[in-house]
Amino acid sequence: MEILARTGAQIEQMSIDEAYLDFSAVFSDAQNFDEGILPDSIKLARQIKENIFRERRLTATIGIASNKLLAKLASDFQKPDGLTLIPDRDKVLFLRPMSVRAIHGVGKVTEQILNGAGIQTAGDVQDFSADLRKLVGSFGATLKRFAFGEDDRVVETHSETKSISSEETFDRDTTDKRLLRDCLREQSMEIANELKEKKLGAHTIHVKIRYSNFETLTRQITVEEPVNEAEEIFRLGCFLLAREKLANRPVRLLGAGVSGFDEPMAKQLHLNLPSEKRAEQNKFVPPPPP
């Protein structure tokens, strides 16, 4: 990521080892993608791969195209140590033979649905004249555009956190209340630390339970006042588990999480309230620790 940052591109980091780079500002004088940007991007991509290898002894795979969807497909095309580009004029043909599963947003379930309607490839989606929404709901319009290589998703350089969570799968299913409590306490601390790091408070707390048959349940509660203390998250988590006796069967996985973060402005207002008033505002009275 450090090496990528030196390119001056707009960067959206997708995971620990993957990112989208937007060079349109770097190549702002270029007229169109195929003639203007593509040739220079190839030089740049080679340079990046060289730098990564020289400085970290790691190979990298790069896909170059005019949008995220195509760049990702290009990068999947040849791994490891690949460099693939998709000229804009070739995108429709490039996509035609690809399995629908390769299209961003099509997973196992959607693939089955599409296959059931006789749609196997992106080309089949291109040619499908009936209403895709009957098959995949609101994803229909996007799926159609993706199949033609059209994608207007922008490279987001900073996206705000929407949720924070922690979960753990046990070595063996457990009914040990002590173990579960300790686990939840630890997760609450991790979450609280991250909340404080990011200067956030959360209105919604959830717990997640998975049983030995993989059945997975979530329970959540929304509170008036944002929380960021481990003790509070732990207490609400215990409350949710106890309320519906979720831990009365052997548990394989336990998780906790928070969401519904406060707007920075609203948070300041809350913090500035006198403490008695704050207590009054809190409709939900947390139960005592178990």
Place this chain on the structure above:
DNA sequence: TCTGGGGTCCTAGGACCC
């Protein structure tokens, strides 16, 4: 494949309000 962990987004029902 007998299934880890951290996320985002969508859907659908119900409560509640006007």
Place this chain on the structure above:
DNA sequence: TCTGGGGTCCTAGGACCC
């Protein structure tokens, strides 16, 4: 007293991505 329509919020589950 019953009922229409629209909107928001909360909850739960699930598909999908990396």
